[in-house]
Amino acid sequence: MKGTRASVDVGGVLHTGRELEVREALALPDFGSFSFPAPVDVTFTIRRIGRGLDVRGTVDGSAEGACARCLDDVKVHLELDVDERLEPGSDTGDPLGENNVLNGDQLDLQDLVRQVIDSALPLAVLCGEACAGLCTTCGHKRDGICRCAHPE
Ligand SMILES: [Zn+2]
Numbered sequence: 325m326k327g328t329r330a331s332v333d334v335g336g337v338l339h340t341g342r343e344l345e346v347r348e349a350l351a352l353p354d355f356g357s358f359s360f361p362a363p364v365d366v367t368f369t370i371r372r373i374g375r376g377l378d379v380r381g382t383v384d385g386s387a388e389g390a391c392a393r394c395l396d397d398v399k400v401h402l403e404l405d406v407d408e409r410l411e412p413g414s415d416t417g418d419p420l421g422e423n424n425v426l427n428g429d430q431l432d433l434q435d436l437v438r439q440v441i442d443s444a445l446p447l448a449v450l451c452g453e454a455c456a457g458l459c460t461t462c463g464h465k466r467d468g469i470c471r472c473a474h475p476e
């Protein structure tokens with residue numbers, strides 16, 4: 325966990341308008357059907373815009389999920405551009421506002437990155453477009469060790 329911060333103090337940005345560069349290797353908890361075997365690289369530039377913040381940058385890393393058909397592990401490469409407006413308080417139309425990513429001077433980096441990744445990941449991943457899934461007879465992958473006859 326060395327060199328990682330789950331949240332960032334953005335008081336300087338909010339109160340003085342100073343730009344803040346954030347570079348973190350951020351460990352993420354599992355969410356949805358995805359897990360994160362290694363920390364993701366987060367590079368953000370945070371600026372003040374009006375009463376809120378403008379967060380731009382990139383999130384790089386990889387997620388692991390299970391193929392929706394055969395349940396094999398699937399690695400999903402993440403290379404995301406981030407461009408988010410964050411408003412203080414939760415009474416705005418900002419889709420991130422309701423989750424209180426910005427709480428006073430604390431920006432919940434982990435939650436923000438989690439939401440960015442969550443909206444970028446597909447609901448279901450496949451190990452390959454041609455994945456034939458599992459055999460309903462033997463339970464093995466149909467294009468693997470299954471030797472059952474499959475009339476089609
Ligand atoms: Zn598969």
Ligand SMILES: [Zn+2]
Nearest residue numbers: 459462470472
């Ligand atoms: Zn089979």
